[in-house]
Each structure stands twice: as C-alpha cells, then as structure tokens.
Amino acid sequence: MATIGDQLAVPEAGWKRYDNTYPSIAYNGTWAKRTGYAGSYELTDTYTSTAGDTATFDFVGTKIRIISFFWNNFTADAKITIDGVAHTFSERSASNTSQVIVFEKMGLSEGKHRVELKLYSGTDYLGIDSIDIDDTGSIEFPIGVQLTAPAQGWKRYDDGDPSIKYLGTFVRESNQSFYGGASNYATSADFKIKFNFIGTRIRIIGNMYQNKFPNVPITIDGVTETFSQYGDLKFQALQYEKIGLENKMHTVEITVPSYAGRIGFDPNNVNVKNIQIDAVDIDANGRILHPDEVVDVKDLTVGKRIRLNYLAPAGAFGTISIGKEMSGFLPNASGTSANGDGYFIMYGTNHKGDKLLMADRNIQIISWDALNTAGIASGSGLSIKSLHTIPGLSGYSSAVCNVSASTEYDTASYQAWKAFDGSETTYWTSTAATERTEEMLKIEYSTPTIITSYDLYAIYSPKKWVFEASNDGTSWDILHNGNEVSSWHGLKKTFSFNNDKAYTQYRIRVSERFVWNGHYYVGFYTAQLFTSSDIEITLRLPTGGVNASDKDNEWDKYITDDQIWNNVNHGSWTSTTDQSNSKTRVIRGYNGLTNWTSGSTDLTTPGRGFRPVLLIESINNRFLVQDGSDVKTYTSSGWETVGTTPPTDDMFLNKGMLDLSACAPYLKDLKDTSNLKILVSKPKKEPTVAHLTGVPVPRIVKMKNDTSFLGVAKINSLTLSGTEKGVLRVAISTDSGTTWEAKQKNGSWTTVDVTNPIDFKVKAMTIDDFNGISEWDEKIGQARNLRCAFYFEQSSSTDETCLDSLTMNVDLLDSWDMSMPGVDYKYGYNRNTNLRVLLLSDGDYKINVGTGGSNGSTITEVDGGTF
DSSP states (O other): OOOTTOBOSSOOTTEEEEETTOTTSEEESOOEEEEOOTTSGGGEEEEEOSTTOEEEEEEESSOEEEEEEEBTTBOSSEEEEETTEEEEEOOBOSSOEEEEEEEEEOOOOSSEEEEEEEOOOSSSBEEEOEEEEETTOEEEOOTTOBOSSOOTTEEEEETTOTTSEEESOEEEEEOTTSGGGEEEEEOSTTOEEEEEEEESOEEEEEEEBTTSOSOEEEEETTEEEEEOOBSSOEEEEEEEEEOOOOSEEEEEEEEOOOOSSOBSOOTTOTTSBOOEEEEEEEETTOEEEOTTEESSGGGOOTTOEEEEEEEEOTTSOOEEEESSOOSSBOOSSOOSSEEEEEEEEEEEEOTTOOEEEEESSOOEEOOHHHHHHHTSSSSSOEEEEEEEOOOOOSSSBOSSEEEEESOOSOTTTSOGGGGGSSOSSOOEEOOOBOTTOOEEEEEEEEEEEOOOEEEEEEEEOEEEEEEEEESSSSSOEEEEEEEOSSOOTTOEEEEEOOOOOOEEEEEEEEEEEOEETTEEOOEEEEEEEEEEEEEEEEEEOOOOOSSTTOOOSHHHHHOOOHHHHTOOSOOEEEEEEOTTOTTEEEEESTTSTTOEEEEETTOOTTTOEEOOEEEEOOTTOEEEEEETTEEEEEETTEEEEEEESSOOHHHHHHHOBSOGGGTGGGGGGSSOGGGOEEEEEOOSSOOSOOOOOOOOOOEEEEOSSOEEOTTEEEEEEEEEEEEESSEEEEEEESSTTSSOEEEOTTSOEEEOOTTOHHHHHHHSBOHHHHHTOOOHHHHHTTTTEEEEEEEEEOSSTTOOEEEEEEEEEEEEOOOOOOOOBTTTEEEEEEETTEEEEEEOSOSOOOOOOOOOOTTOOOOOEEEOOOO
16 A cells, blocks of 8 residues: 555555546635646646645545655645644655655545645745545535536536426526526426435535525425525536435425515516526436336336336337436437437326336337337337347446447447447447457446347358356356358347346457458447346337327327427327328327327328337236225125235235226125225235136227218118127117117117116117118108117127128219210211110210201101111
C-alpha cells in the first residue's frame, strides 16, 4: 500500500480519483490553473502563492488523499481542516516530483465531511493535482451551486422523463438554459410531482428565482423536509440533496407549499409563485420508477405499468424485453426503426385471468402487412418465447452491459459495439487474418443473466466457434458449439441451447473463418443474446371498431387520455377490418385521440404506427368466489362451500376453478351478490393433470345494420338455413332495433326482450317458424327494413349450433332504359305493314310503334322472324 511521499499516478484498489478541475471544488482567491503539464494528472493542476487562499469541498467516504507536488518552492506548512479539525502537511522537497501523496487521512466516520485547504504563507506555493477517496464515495457539491451535468457516480433524469408523474396543472416552459431545453412549472395549488427510485441518494435540480418558494416540501418515504428555490436567477441549481439512504425502493413526492396568493407565472409580478423542477439525480447504478410501475409481472394490476424495451430495424418487426430499464424512452412520434424504452400499461383481464396490457405509445412506424407477416396482426397474435438482453448501444458501455472484441478493422467505423447498435446497416469487423486465427466478441453484463439463445447476422461469417460463459473471466463454460459447412455471409441465424445458470460474461470465440474475396474476416451486422421468457406472453394489435359508431372495442374503452397514452395524432394500427372496405384496416388516434379512420395495409404514412397489446397468460391460476365469509367453488352440481375466509392454498389447489366463464351465469344465485369477491391464486403445488370440459353460456347475436327492401316489389319468401344441435331462436325488428318481435304459433306477433336470455328463448321463433312466414310485405310496411337477432344455446359440449345463410326470393322493382339498335336489337320491314325485330340482349322489351308514314301505311304486325 502506498503511503505519504510515494508517487501515485493512478489510484490504488479501493480508491477513486477526482481531478483538481472537478466542479464541486470551490477555489477562493487567486488560484492559477495550469493545463498541458505532462507531469500532472490529466495534464492539469491548480496552485496559489497568495496567503489566505482556500480550496473547499465536501466528500462522502471514510478516507482521503491529497495528490500534489514535491517541489523546492512549495510550502512546508500547508494546512488542511477536516470537519473543523486542523492538520498540517508539507509539499517541500529538494527533489522535484509530481503526483505525490502529500496528505492522507484514514478511519473517518461514514458520511459527509467538509474539507478546506489553506495557504498561510505568501512566499511559497500550495498546489493541488488530484484528490483520492473511497471508491464507493463521492465529492459533493454545496447546495445552490449550478450543476449542469450529473457528478461522478450519479446519473440524471430530466423532469420530462415519463417515469415522473405530474398531478394538477402545469406548463412546460422551453429555454435552452434548462436541462434538456425545457422544464415544467406549477400553475395550480394541487400540483404534485411523484416518482419512486431505487438507490441511496437523491438530488433535486431546479430553477432559482424570486417567484419561487423558499420552503418547497419534499417527502421521502413519508418523511417531509423542505428546500428553497428562492433567489437570484440561476438555472440548473442544486437545490436539495439526501444521501445515506438504504439501498432499496423509495417514494418521493414534491408539492406546492401553502400559499394565499396565486400559483402560476406573471413576468410582471413575482408574487405569482410556482415551483419548478428541472431534473433529478440519483446513484449511477440506481433507477427512477413511475409511481405506478412494477418490475415483476406478478405485481401487475389494472392501472399498473411495466417497462419495455423494443429494438427493430427499419420497416420490420423487431425484438422485445420486459421489466428492465435498458435505455432512454422511445419518442412519442415513433420512427420506422426503433431503439428505446416504453411502458406496457395493464388495462384488464380476459375470462381466463390473462393480463391485458397496451403500450403507452406507438413504438414504431410500420405497415400492417409487415406486422401481419410477423404474426402480430392476426387475432391470436404472436407468441413471444425469448426476450432480448442487450439494448441498442451507442458505444462500448451502457448501464446494462459492456462489449469488446479482440480486434477491430478500424476504431472509427467498425467498432465492436456496432454489432449491438440495433442497425442492420452498420457492423463490426475484425482485422483480416488467417483462416484459423482466433477472434472473440465479448459481452459483460452488469448483473448475472441467463442466456438460452443468440442471433447472429453475419457480414463475414465464422465457420467454427464456441459460445462460452463465465463469472470470473478465467473459467469458461461452453454452452454451444457452432460449426457451419458452408459460408453464410449476409444471412441471419439463431442458435439455441439449454441453460439455467446466470453468468456475467459471455463471448463468441471463433476458431475458423470462411474466406471472403480472398480474405478471412469475422463480422456481424447484428448480434443479440436472448433469455427465455418464464411466462407465456403474446403480442397482438388492439381492436378498433368496424366503423366510427362501433364503440365496443379496446381503443374506445381504454385509450381515453392523451397524456397517459402519449397520442400525438399519429394513428395506431388495429386488428379490425373496415366494415365498408375489406381491403383496409382500422387506424385509431390519427388527428385526434378518438378519431376513427382506415387505410391500405401496405402503407406506413401518414400516421400508421405499431402500438402492441401484450397478453400475459395466467399460468395455473385458480379461482374461488367469496360470498360473505364463505369461500365457494362452482361444480356441475351447483355452488359448493369449500371453507371460510381467508382461503388456503389447499382450497385453491383442490377446489379452485380454472375458468370463471362456466360460473358467471350463476353468480346471481349467491346470497351476498352486492359484495362478491373473485379470489385468485397460483398454488405452490401443481397437480399432475387437470382437464376441464365446459359448455359455453348462451349467446345473443344482433345484426348491427338493417337489410333494406326498398328496391323490392314483392317478398315471396325469406329462408334461414343452419345447424340446430342445441337451441336456435330468431326475433325480428322492422324499426332498426328499437322493438323486437316474434310470430307465435297462433299467428299473432309478440314483443321479445332480446337483452333477457330467458325471455328471448321462450318467445322467439325457431328456424321453421321464421321460414313459414308468408306476409313479409305486410309486416315490414313502408319502411321496408328488416333486422334479425339470434339466440344460440348449447345443451352439451358436443353440440354445434350455427347459422349458415339467409336466402331471399323477391320480385325487384323494374325500370325501363332506352335500348341501342345494333347492340340490343336489329329490325327490318318484311312489308309496309310488318316490322320484324331480332333481340340481341336478354331482358324484357317494350316496342313503341308509331302510325302514319309518308305513304300513309300503318304497321299492323310485329314478329321476330329471320332477316
């Protein structure tokens, strides 16, 4: 271990170094800053010869070293004060040496310490080159200092980050002096800022001004303190800091203090006050979470959200990851390629208990055809088996992982990280070598990760390689052997294997290469590592309504707030076909959140975006019903009480229902119907086999539109055909669905309540009854409209009840058109009184015969003979 007087060019293990130029060091007096000196750390140092000059800073840690010079004209009596306790040290030496440990203090208490260095004599110099402290510590900034970037060991979130939730009313003010160019300020007394974060420390960065409050309340984990935003104008000022928190999830809420005046902004009146947060800094390895955000799908409930990351090349469906913060958020106005985060927000469940979530934004501009090719646009959607683990990189390092290669063709265009940037046009390439020169591409994760497959899109393909994993970088386990018999330049391949162990390091170690144009390279457009999803998930498109009046769809039910769903008038594809044009698909949200339109499936603009629905299958969920204090299940014999609250795992395992739809019609039979609770559990024990055969509840289907008979002179018959293994009943409406009727056996007509299944079944007609109606013209009257409703019921699981067709036998109203000679008919005169006509087209003809010719003859007969 180094000690005082030793030269130390780099910090030792367990220490980290701050240069003398670090902005949190406050120099007071006439200090000189030197740059370009080769002996100094990072080529910079600071010195003074003026008595009374000081350098002050705070640091968090338990130890500190001052790195400076041993020089013949530097002070032999330097003073340093730590938390009010003075110490002395010397920088004087006949042997001039740079980067020397001139002072060291160990064994300080955990926490923040105030340090001041001071020159007392004005004849010698006091110099500072760098400062070493604990590798887990940090040099801190004083409250009020301008902090335009996060300090070392911290990372920054803009106040506009979607992880931060705003309540009340506010205005987003644009100004290049703000972090990110904009900042929100309050315009109502109920304004609040809420977020959660994982970490041990937090800083609030805000705007100082006379129209701000000196006592802004901030509540962390239920404990409230205040901070000031009042003062002379200063952008990006450090206004609040809290350190030493437990490394866990913390809740944060910032509110407007009690104030009798007006909240908002008036450039001519500083008594109109507001609060304005510009950014939030936390630990570099920490994370801010939205107040409604969860990190495990098991914790999802309606209104909660979970992070997603989406990577896609231009014009094609990509890959997805769920639950981790991997990069910045995708823009609200998405692009044709994608590389960023978003949220899936849970909006409900289906009858099986599967969780339904929708993306909080369009994640890509893409054609419906491309989504359909990928399987996303189908009704059932695309099952997702693997989740990617590497975000789109813009350099060698990210919060998720670091990447490297043993060689690079050059470090300007073909770097190792180009294989992980999400683009299929840029790439990493090794240097040219021999056929059997070893080459490695390495990925090192920040946390242990289980990998079960990987994709390679080769520009220069390897022939033989191994995919290896390690937790120490020394001992490597082979997970997969690659051996291709022919070159696959320009092709993408997926390689899968069994693995249930988490590793921090993975590498592709190439032992043999294919030749390309006389050279041996290894290179990839893209490389991606995947982990198997431990849940069954499916991606599909939302439903959007067959026409503008159809509100029974996911978009109209759940997409109701522009701020939550980040709609920027860019339409989102749905799975729904336009009722008026089967070749188009419905687009929602284009030029307005509730707007309905449709478009050709092959186009991407304007406003054709991909906003996926995520279905998370409920694996082995079981259901019970709480009726008062009783816990019940439904069987073929009716309701059965299995115990009293609270329910146990054994109740769910032995008596739990796998599907709620079978019991739904009988919930009305329970005793406490106004306070029923559906109980859901995933038991720890799993049965060997479970089989369930069910009969669907009755269904009522109504035609949405009328069938018009305005062009019909007479209805001869209407005939329904279908298969009736079960119960099929029919009711009709002649007033567009306002009133529904059925003809009875005695010939009378009676009103049917089609919203009541029992009334419908008892009063409505069979197919034979419907087909026997003869007085259709009288029944439909002058409106000449008819609409049908149908009741379907299965008596057993083997029943098949269906309706195939409605056949109409009618006489149409006629109209007469002028026929064309030579096209529809030919004519000639057999004699002066005989007209002969040859008909060339099918149909009914009228012949108007005039009287009186120039010779006084009159046509007395018309025939169809030959000419």
